[in-house]
Amino acid sequence: MGWAIALHGGSGDIPKDLPPELREHREASLRYCLQIGVDAIKAQKSPLDVVELVQVRELENNPYFNAGRGSVLTSNGTVEMEACIMDGNTKNCGAVSGLTTVVNAISLARLVMEKTPHIYLAFEGAEAFAREQGVETTDSSHFITPRNIERLKQAKEANKVQSRDSRLNSSVVLNIEMLSALVFLVNIAATNLQVDYNTRPIPKDDKTPAPSGDSQLGTVGCVSVDSFGHLAAATSTGGHVNKMVGRIGDTPIIGAGTYANKLCAVSATGKGEAIIRATVARDVAALMEYKGLSLKEAADYVIEESAPKGTTGLIAVSATGEVSMPFNTTGMFRACATEDGHTELAIW
Secondary structure: OOOEEEEEEEEEOOOOOOOHHHHHHHHHHHHHHHHHHHHHHHOOOOHHHHHHHHHHHHHHOOOOOOOHHHOOOEOOOOOOEEEEEEEOOOOOEEEEEEEOOEOOHHHHHHHHHHHOOOOEEEHHHHHHHHHHHOOOEOOHHHHOOHHHHHHHHHHHHHOOOOOOOOOOOHHHHHHHHHHHHHHHHHHHHHHOOOOOOOOOOOOOOOOOOOOOOOOOOOOEEEEEEOOOOOEEEEEEEOOOOOEOOOOOOOOOOEOOOEEEOOOEEEEEEEOHHHHHHHOHHHHHHHHHHHHOOOHHHHHHHHHHHHOOOOOEEEEEEEOOOOEEOOEOOOEEEEEEEEOOOOEEEEOO
């Protein structure tokens, strides 16, 4: 056995001509979070701690992914965030949806798992539970960023639930990104935050609307296994641009977007309705359990045969430290590391 960790920042129709300056923040963020996860595993943090406190929570705070701070907007211009966490060793799990003020939805999902007799809380009930537990909250305007206002505008104009952004001049985009990064660096100096010199910082999204080709904001997720074969999975998202108020996707549904047992841990990303219909995450585990397939064989089968083409990606780890990250979309922001020294960071 050996430890392993994998994370994703969403799958979809990611254009292969995505300008480098639009890839950099997401790639740097994945690299940054992957290293945090590896360090945590080596420090013998539990897989649950790795996927919650270290991984998904970091990605939720990043405006360049569709979760937490970067959550896309409903048709009413509001945010409704959702998240799920699951412990493979016990099958204990917690899920939340319809959040509008909770800074880290994944942390509330874990509290649902550990502090209530339930699995799933939503909307005002979940918000009330967050206040009762002293979870960090903020005004909902914190999540309504200029780039996501622009995304919603474009989606409404195209009469679509999830639209691709219109293109801006690449020089303007680069200036936008450089300014955001500069703002972040100033904040680092003010707070004495330590950042590895090989890692580009995660900038704040407080200046301008979405740049060109930057359409495929993605659900974030993490799966982890320690050297003892204990597994955990976590997923967090803001859903789809221009979704109906009250819509719930695959992320908080156990067995669809998130699942973990003693064999594997899975986090899915893509079109939630398709992932729910295909019970993507649970099917990977079921193929391993009932058919004796390896993690790779099971994950590949689900992506190639169960999930409709162009809808789904997933990350998974097994109890023995195997990693699989297949997708049937154009691309998926993803990264992984294993105890034997293998690392990977890719989009297409």
